[in-house]
Amino acid sequence: MLSKVLLFFVALRLASVFLVRTWYVPDEYWQSLEVAHRLVFGYGHLTWEWTKGIRSYVYPSVIALLYKLLALVKLDTVELLVLLPRVLQALLSAYSDYRFYIWSNKSKWSTFVLASSWFWFYTASRTLSNTLETSLTVIALSYFPWAATESTTFLWPVALSVFVRPTSAIPWIPLCLYHMKKSSHPIWELLLKRYLVIGFIVGTFTVAIDSFLHGSLLLSSYNFLQFNVLKGIGSWYGEHPWYWYVNVGLPTILGVGTLPFLLAAVETIRNRQVYHERSVLLVAIAFTLVVYSLLPHKEFRFLLQILPLCLYLSGDYLSRWSRKASGKLVWFAAIALLIGNLVPAGYLSFVHQRGALDVMSSLQSIARNYRDEFNLPAKILFLLPCHSTPFQSHVHHNTSMRFLRCEPNFANDESYVDEAETFHQEPTSWLRRNLPVHPRSALPTHIVAFDTLEPQIKDFLAMYEQKESFFHSDYTTDRIGANILIYERFNPNKGTTTTAVPPVQQDPVEQQSAELENEG
Known part of the structure; x- marks a missing residue:
């Protein structure tokens, strides 16, 4: 009989598939769904990480197998191609949640802090390698020989996690050293x-x-370390000060749970002999934070792997605290944690950055309608910051789509500026250089851009008509606006949009972009 706790987590994670309707980071699509789509259907963009061989195909290949099964039974609709990989990841996350419950000795507080964690709810069903990494970590920890046992079962999910994402090894270094120290077997054995x-x-x-x-011998783990650590390519995507994870990163992903975690940490440090298991976990957390702090490029999701370790400490602390606290105080703490997590989970899952996904649903319909109703190929140009939306995996129609590229400076050229940066510095000049206006039918049929860009390219947009607008974010910058807009090319000769314009040969810039993608 299935455990009620397991069924609860399955229901919770499956609910997140449908409730989390927002964009988080590009890797959720460009490093998983897009790769799998290209493997199965033959088209889709491979980013430089794949052409340079720094990513493992293990995770995308699982999604590709799912895509292949859908294609064989003629059910490869966009809706299922987007939905089912998330369902698959949600089920794995639910199983890891159940293993967390087992690991924490079926503690109610531990189950509560895990189920209510806003950041885990926000990411548990996303097709990120970090999510897979976290699930494997929890499963491994649930089999870790904390008691007097010589089991090494935990090493299987650890090894898989490390080969999929080499940085997974960081928190396991102190944990494995502890395992070897406490084992009755010689270390060499x-x-x-x-x-x-x-x-x-x-x-x-x-x-x-x-x-x-990949088509040739590939040691993705070695390439990953070479590019991201030795060459520091990750810095191309932004840098933060060394203390960012301590004063911003960890408090953000823990949210209101930061207080019980800090109390647990202090109690653990003061009573190291009493809380032996918590002490080992705290060392693993601290070691991971130190190593990550030395790397200039930092992101919230990089801490996802140690989130369960932090929640374990918090849950154990709350379990012991609640035995002495009054009933009213216990209920107050539970309600405060629940509401404190529901607010960010709700806003970030339903509201913040939802336009990036909503616009893709419309573009999928546009691509299909152009082909089915007008026998014309749509040509879509994304004038957004690089990788701001999903790509072919959310359109599933072999139409011409181009986005602003942002490959790192591999040659260490001091004058190098990527295409996306070049465009945003001088949008009008970029358009004049890259988009021929004669014949007018050679222009993209559709432009996708943030509303903040409209004043800068209003002369170019005179040839277009705004068709749709999608709310994206309450927090705007010079390049990221409140809304994402779709413009459709206007044909002044007939007073209609481009549905009446005959098809023409693909413009050279798009053709070159397509050739680069095929080379990938």
């Missing part, structure tokens, strides 16, 4: 007969998948 054997088996499996799908 553990290393040779357990760690190396399991690592070799999992590594051979992942390298085989990566090499087969």
